[in-house]
Amino acid sequence: MANYHDIRYDFAIPSGADVGDMILIKTLTASDNGTLSFVDGASDVVLDSTYKTYVFKFINVNPVSGASNPKFQFNGSDDASSHSYDVQKTTTCIQSWHKEDGTNSGVLYNTSFDLSESDNTDYGIVGTNFQSLNFGDGNVDADANGGGELWLFNPSSTTYVTHFQANFNNCASDPSTENDRVAGYFNVTAAITALQFKYSSGNIESGKIKLYGIA
Amino acid sequence: MATYASIKYDMALSSSHTGGGSMVLLSTQTASGDGTISFTSGIDSTFDNYVFKYINVHPADNAIAFHFNGTIDGSNWNVAKTTSHTRAYHLEDDTGAAVDYLGAHDLAQGTGFQALSNDVGNDADQQCSGTLKLFNPSSTTFVKHFIAETQTAHGANYPQPSYVAGYFNTTSAVTGIQFKFNSGNIDAGSIKLYGIKDS
Numbered sequence: 230m231a232n233y234h235d236i237r238y239d240f241a242i243p244s245g246a247d248v249g250d251m252i253l254i255k256t257l258t259a260s261d262n263g264t265l266s267f268v269d270g271a272s273d274v275v276l277d278s279t280y281k282t283y284v285f286k287f288i289n290v291n292p293v294s295g296a297s298n299p300k301f302q303f304n305g306s307d308d309a310s311s312h313s314y315d316v317q318k319t320t321t322c323i324q325s326w327h328k329e330d331g332t333n334s335g336v337l338y339n340t341s342f343d344l345s346e347s348d349n350t351d352y353g354i355v356g357t358n359f360q361s362l363n364f365g366d367g368n369v370d371a372d373a374n375g376g377g378e379l380w381l382f383n384p385s386s387t388t389y390v391t392h393f394q395a396n397f398n399n400c401a402s403d404p405s406t407e408n409d410r411v412a413g414y415f416n417v418t419a420a421i422t423a424l425q426f427k428y429s430s431g432n433i434e435s436g437k438i439k440l441y442g443i444a
Numbered sequence: 445m446a447t448y449a450s451i452k453y454d455m456a457l458s459s460s461h462t463g464g465g466s467m468v469l470l471s472t473q474t475a476s477g478d479g480t481i482s483f484t485s486g487i488d489s490t491f492d493n494y495v496f497k498y499i500n501v502h503p504a505d506n507a508i509a510f511h512f513n514g515t516i517d518g519s520n521w522n523v524a525k526t527t528s529h530t531r532a533y534h535l536e537d538d539t540g541a542a543v544d545y546l547g548a549h550d551l552a553q554g555t556g557f558q559a560l561s562n563d564v565g566n567d568a569d570q571q572c573s574g575t576l577k578l579f580n581p582s583s584t585t586f587v588k589h590f591i592a593e594t595q596t597a598h599g600a601n602y603p604q605p606s607y608v609a610g611y612f613n614t615t616s617a618v619t620g621i622q623f624k625f626n627s628g629n630i631d632a633g634s635i636k637l638y639g640i641k642d643s
Contacts, residue, residue: 250465250466250467251465251466251467251640252465252466253466253641253642256642286493286640287579288492288493288579288580289492289579289580289583289585289586291586323530325528325529325530325545325607325609326528327526327527327528327529327550327551327552327610328526328552329526329552329553329613330552330553331552331553334528334545334547334550334552335545336528336530336543336544336545371585372585372586372587372615373586373587374586374587374589375589376579376580376589376591377579377589377591378577378591396591396593396609398589398590398591398609398610398611399589400587400611404526405526406526406527406528406609406610406611407528408528408530408591408607408609408610410607437492439493439640439642441466441640444465
């Protein structure tokens, strides 16, 4: 006869159980991909009202060798089917850096990579373009990579703009460490149903992006 | 008589259970006049993202830095790092506030300890608390990034959030992390190590 010891873990915790924790939804592993996309309802991805907070974690993401000044970027989609990744955004960008040889360091607000509703005169980018998560020229050495996270708050809201904030650390080509903090909002009241990641130049050679929901 | 309803949750979940959360508490260390607190087990390829939470860390000495280092051999805390260190502050009497870069508390290929916060106060109610996130420390291909946010009650009596980030510039696996103050003991506080599950 089965006793309690035998059966005590023989169950799956209901998905709605109040475990008060991070729930891994999906891991995408890059292998020379042009883009990596998380689309609600596709490939087991959940990006809807199931969770109020989502976090993407970036593990050892790196561009292909030969990529020209690569910046790791993201955009959102608010259309249910075509997913054009062109949601209007206004953002802030704070950059801290320190070169490996110690000759240069600092912190600044980087106006070249923030987004607004109008043209950015530095790079000609507009608020519907992809938002860069790193601002310096990416290092393409074999051991170089980027790591960090992007938090997304209540993307299913149809009442409010959708806030996000990111903290990304990258190997820059100087070589230097570069810590970039991006925050802003998708300036729409439509639900954000998908996010896409890519490099500004070249493919994503390797690395993982994980999506968690916060219960 | 006990019923199933009364006893159904009277158990600890196994660390390998499915369907639960992804943030797994691996260990907690509580300081009590310790010179260092070291985590030398549990940091391996089991997880590719680790989180340290340091809570109410109180120094014995006043206005000193709380800092950390890594090891690749389990005993020597001297991994080369390049880091950046930005902080903000606001004086309690409102006479000063700013955000700036702390060049005295960053490292350029340095093997010494990296400050998570400088000038932590040792008044009875002062302490620092924060989070250090470590990405894929077991990689033997890539440098290992870390990002940290620390809130400090400064020894000169003001709040100071610190934003530290960088990388262990090694392709050897980082297998341990040690915390200490740059002077005196860790009088009190707890440090928790979590692994973020891969499935």
